[in-house]
Amino acid sequence: MRNKLLRTITLLCLPLMLWIFLTNNVKAADSNKVMLVYDSKNTTNKYDVKVDALQRSLTSMNLQVKTLSQSDYKSGMLDDKYSGIITMINWRQVGLTNKSFIQDRSKFSGVKLHIGDELTNEEAEQFEAKSTRLYQQQLILKNKGASQVLPFSETIDVLTDLPSGSKQIGTLSTQQKGAKSYGYGVIVGNNGFLPYYDSKGLSLLTADEMIAKLFYRAGSYQPLLTITDVTPVSDLKILDSLSKFCYKNSIPFAVSTTTVSSNTEMKAFNKFTAVLRNIENRGGVIFIKSPEIGGPGINSANDLRQRLTSYVVSLAKGQVYPIGISSEGFWNQDRILRKNFLMDADHWILFPNKQIVYVDEDDDAQSVKKSFFAISASSLNSVKKTEETRFSIPTAVTIPLPHSTKELTDFKEQINKLNFAWFDPMEMTMSTSINTGTSTVSFKNGNYFVNGKQESIGTADSSSVFNETIKQKPLLSNYFNIQGNVLTILFVIVAIVLIIFILIGRKIYWNRFNKRK
Amino acid sequence: MKKIMKTLAEKFSRCVSPALLATILAAVISGVLLFVPPIHGYADNGDFYRAMLTNSIYRLPYDHTSTIDYVVNKFGIYQYFNENGMIAFSSQTIFIQIALFFNKLFYSTKFFDIRFLGVVYYVFYLGAIYMLTKAFVYPYRKVRSYVVSLIVVLVFADSSFTLYFNSFFAEPVMYISMMYGFAAIMLLAKGCYQKNWQMITLFFLSMVLLITDKSQNAPLALSFSAVAMGMMFLPNFKARRFAIMLGMFVLIGSGAFTYTAIKKEFNDVNQYQSFTHGVLMDTGDPSKKIEKQGIDEQFALLRAEDYYPKTYTTVKVENDSIQTKLLPNNGIGWTLKYYAHNPKQFGILMDLASQDIMITQVKAVGDYVPSSKKPSGQLRYFTTYSQFMGAFFPGKFAFVCLLIIGLIGCYSVGMYMDIRAGRPHGVMRFFLVFGLCTIVFFVPIIAIVGDGDADLAKHIFMTPVSLDLMFVLFISDVLHHRLWNTEDREEFLPDAK
Incomplete structure (x- = not known):
């Protein structure tokens, strides 16, 4: 009897509690x-x-x-x-x-x-x-x-x-x-x-x-090592050996890279995804860097949206699963750029501005699950760093991709000097997702999912990446080759016959005059 | 009845020469197009700023008509010091300055009306039509000569050419000076005037204007030097060798000057786009091919990228990799080497260039002013010839080559006969045709090697103009029976020359 009463009360109270919970939540969001x-x-x-x-x-x-x-x-x-x-x-x-x-x-x-x-x-x-x-x-x-x-x-x-x-x-x-x-x-x-x-x-x-x-939000965060300025036309060999170095030294890291939305059928793109795949296999994670801005109008929203979709889809086809988006800070201060690109991901890295091109500035920034504040490693030179160093906000310590083997050596030295206990996205219970409308790429506890289905990453040995040769011969190429040769021979024969006819005809023609004379 | 007709015709031919007829017709046809409101012209494709800023003209800030869709006829004139200086060196400036002078004299010192520029071009153009027709038909005045003058109107008064006059494009200068140069050579060849020096001066003057008009015209100096070579064969012309050599030297000098006046930025633009819009425009996968020629295959991913991206792009040209690994390595020499190794791709690109070789109307921009209340688009008024040629001219580079061989072959017979007969006509005509053929042949190649398929139709402007001149020359020579024998025919001549 008492039990029953309790149960009824609980049931009656449930909507109330839910309401309180929900309104509290709204207020918190506000x-x-x-x-x-x-x-x-x-x-x-x-x-x-x-x-x-x-x-x-x-x-x-x-x-x-x-x-x-x-x-x-x-x-x-x-x-x-x-x-x-x-x-x-x-x-x-x-x-x-x-x-x-x-x-x-x-x-x-x-x-x-x-x-x-x-x-x-x-x-x-x-x-x-x-x-x-x-x-x-x-x-x-x-x-x-x-x-x-x-x-x-x-x-x-x-x-x-x-x-x-x-x-x-x-x-x-x-x-x-x-x-x-x-x-x-x-x-x-x-x-x-x-x-x-x-x-x-x-x-x-x-x-x-x-x-x-x-603001009662102080936390304790390990920094995320982030390699920036990576593009599909960067020196991929250096990127690859860099990821190998990090892997060997058990340094978890992230790579912020731009990618292309077209030409993804090319061999060069396969090579690019292969190198990124290696990074994923070596404990790295990929952030898609926002594209460079030319002179788009406010009607470029669709273009931007489609680009992101194409980025995610083409990378996913190459078994590269980005876990977030990185961009310069001003993207979050722009209605078009934020709504059609940034907001599709729930993990960001925001870099300092380099060249600001607003499409539709509104200065009404949004926030997401986690946004890493990017700070260049060189700007921390004067700060004492130890393994115990923690940051009060999620922070990405950035180092640009080296351009030469000499710079790569400098990079390795720099990393060793930094001496942080780096944030490891694979170990932490991190859960991210990029949702482009047609497909969702997510990351949870070190595993990648596409539209909810777990995906594994094929291994691509770096040696095979750089010596890979794709030989594709169209099915009918032989036929067309032969056909071309046959036609050429035919034309040559016809030309010879014509020349002979002309010579003979000329003789006959002249002979007519000769007879009259 | 027959007699009356004959006397009438005689009277007509005495009052109105074929050249005058062509000029009057062209004046009416293009005058209506350009100056009777609502006027017509070409809208801005984004290139106007060079000519405008160089000449202290700006787009009025409250003018919100779409630049690419509609022709704007009213601009502002800077009231203060023009800090832009010369954006790109061009002889077009002379014409704009003349227009500005009259504009300030008759209209306003604050606003510029594009029609003043149109009038300046128009006046020079009518003179060119007169001389050109005369060059084609002289010394005849038969019915067939009038037919030729009508053909001249049909071809050279085509709206696709004259629309350029109401715009800041540099093409009108090329068009008009080309006609003057052609006419000067033909009139010289036919010995139309007692003294030769006027026509020789006219030729060199118009050619220098043409070459310095646009940076892409620099290589044409060689073609025109070939044309000038014909003048060495002129009779009774003292010190001719020296004068002509001097003229050729000036031509080549102006070509070299135009070439060096190209700013680094334009060079970079051309070099980058000749790569992304030329070398990489392979139907298959260009990665391997460029790798073979020593450029990192990753750059293949830049295919179809513009130097100035319209919306968004993966990498900007300022990117370190492009600046240090691509641009220092893919100059003209590399591009030529690449095409030498990939002739098939080059052939495809040349066919692409030839495809629209005769479409002279700029399709990317509108032809109307907003007040005409017409939807943005291209007009059809007096474009019969360009429409016809655009539709029926075979779009294969091989055909262009055959045509060139045919024309050169045809006119070399005339040259051979005239060398033996000691007449300058056939010889000069041959060199003229030869020079024009080199333009027809090399301009598309230079366009592809120099800038890829970007903006192709405008880069090969000289090709259709040269082809048109040769077509009309051929027709007029056939009609006057002097293709191979240039001797004046008594039966065609009027009583007095």
């Missing part, structure tokens, strides 16, 4: 949105690079960032759909001028982060701290035993007299005698402050750690 407002992109001083790095970092934290210039901000835009607001000052001389933004921000109850100078008095009050300006300093940034000397800065604003409950991530210290030190990233409750944001080095790592903590 709270992924943050707004990034900057005073100016300050492209002359290359601050747009920092905006891009911040956007990609936020995407890696699973935050959907809407980026705005303060001049585009209209009153009421910052509503409770957003869980956080980030103010980024790139050009002190410009600073924040949009009154309605400043008003809306002070009313906003979510997470607030201020990056750069020009902290308003009101913001400083929220930190319950004092803002101090340092002049003409070369500071040293220290974090968790790592340290880096920063470039000389004319002015820099830091917080002093912090309240007791505040958290400091990294410290900035002066170089004079009796050096003073200040907090780099400062968190007081829901408010965060960073004196500056940089797109490389220890500053970046520390800033990302701080932002992730501020």
Whole structure:
């Protein structure tokens, strides 16, 4: 009896619980949105690079960032759909001028982060701290035993007299005698402050750690070694020996490569897929790199979509199963590029921008299951690295494909020096999928699936790849050869006969005149 | 009755020479096409910017008509210093500057009307038609001469050629100067004028204009030097050798200058596309073939890629592999070597080039202005000849070769006879035909080797023009019975020359 009652109650409560669960979920999804407002992109001083790095970092934290210039901000835009607001000052001389933004921000109850100078008095009050300006300093940034000397800065604003409950991530210290030190990233409750944001080095790592903590998303991630700038016309021999090297040294890695959508029937394409297949067999994974952009219009969406489908299908035919998409950061800030290419995969690697060509810019970035933040290995040179080093966001450490055997040697040295405990997609319980509408390629626990069916990867020994000869002779080629020869002989005979006729005819013709004479 | 007809005809022929008739007809036919609103012309395929920027002309920013579909007749003129300089060296600039001058004088200093350019070309063109017809029929005025003048109108007033006048394409300069050059040689050969130097100057002047008009014309300097060779046989012309040699030297010099004036970027474009649109355009798999010739087979995957990708592309030309492994290795020499090893593929490409050899109308762009309320497309007005030739001319390179052999054979008989008879006519005519034949033969080859099948129809523009000139020459020679014997016939001559 009691059991029955319990069961009925449970049954009755089930929809309720489900409802609570679902609404909670929606709310959680909503709270992924943050707004990034900057005073100016300050492209002359290359601050747009920092905006891009911040956007990609936020995407890696699973935050959907809407980026705005303060001049585009209209009153009421910052509503409770957003869980956080980030103010980024790139050009002190410009600073924040949009009154309605400043008003809306002070009313906003979510997470607030201020990056750069020009902290308003009101913001400083929220930190319950004092803002101090340092002049003409070369500071040293220290974090968790790592340290880096920063470039000389004319002015820099830091917080002093912090309240007791505040958290400091990294410290900035002066170089004079009796050096003073200040907090780099400062968190007081829901408010965060960073004196500056940089797109490389220890500053970046520390800033990302701080932002992730501020948004309660700090994790501990091993970096993914990623080989970039691979194209079908790259030196495949080097790529192959590189993957062999990684395999021999048990280094898991990813390769970000572009591919072609046409000409896939060529032998050259077979060779390309064979090398990629070797990579898969040697513990590597493949990311499809977005194509280069010429001058497409907004009606190029279909073209882009079809390209991706063709990339995936043609690679899968060669038993190459990409696990995600890689692209430059701006692809996530563009409606057409994101919707028709990026969003088809749930794992991304986002690289720094090289050449920005927007098709339909909307600065309304999305996030996916996992997005690796790409940082070049060379930019980590000044950072101390150990096997215990972990990143607070999913990070891909990138090294471009070497062009020559000499560069390959350098590459090997560089890898050995890096000394990270690399992220291994094969061992981790990683599950990815690329869905192009017609077909789905997925990856789970080290196994590849196409449309749900598990696929195995045939081995292609590298020696056979490079000496492979495909001899194809059409069925009727002999017939046509013979036919051609027969025709030639026929024509020659006809020509000879004609010449003889002409000679004879000429004689007869002349003879007629001769007779008359 | 017969007598009346005869006197009438005599009167007509006295008032209106065949050349004048052709000029009047061409003036009316193309005048209606070009200047009676709504006007016609060729729309922009993306090439206009070179001529426009060089001459401080720009597309009006509020003009949103589709460039490729409709002809735009109103442009803006820069009001400030033109920082672009010369984008590509071209003698077309002279004509545009003349048009700009009149435009500023009569219309506006801020806006440019394309019709002013059209008028400039039109005036030169009518002069060319007059001289060309005269060159074909002189010294006769028989009915057959009038037939020839009608053929001239049919062929050379074809809208596919005259539409070029209302556009910034460089082709009108080539077209018009080619007609002048041809006419000058034929008039010289026939001894039409007492003094030779005017025609010789006209010939060299128009040829220099033609060669410097477009970078792809640089090799034509050799063909025209061959034509100039014929002038060595002119009688009673003192110091001729020296003058003609000097002229040939100028021609070759202008060719070399045009060649060196090509900017590196254009060179790269041509080199890249001659590879992706030429070498790789194999029906089978070109991977193996290029590997055999020493280029990494992976580059075969670039087949049909453009230098300036329209939408998306796998690799841009700036890519390291292409810059270090492809472009330094696949120059003209390599391309020639490749085709020498793969003659079959070259044959297929040559047939491809020959396929549309006589289609002179630019099919890729529209011919109407937006105000004509017509859907974007090509007009049919007075295109009978080009339509006919486009449809019926055999699209095989072998046929073109046979035609060349036939023509050269035919005219070499005339030359042989005239050398023996001591007349310059047949000799000069032979060298002219020979020069034109080299154009017909080599232009498609240069186009394929130099730029692949990209933009092919426009690259072989000189071939149909040369063929047309030779066709009409042949017809007129047959009608006037002087194919082999160039002696003036008493029965055809009017009372006075």
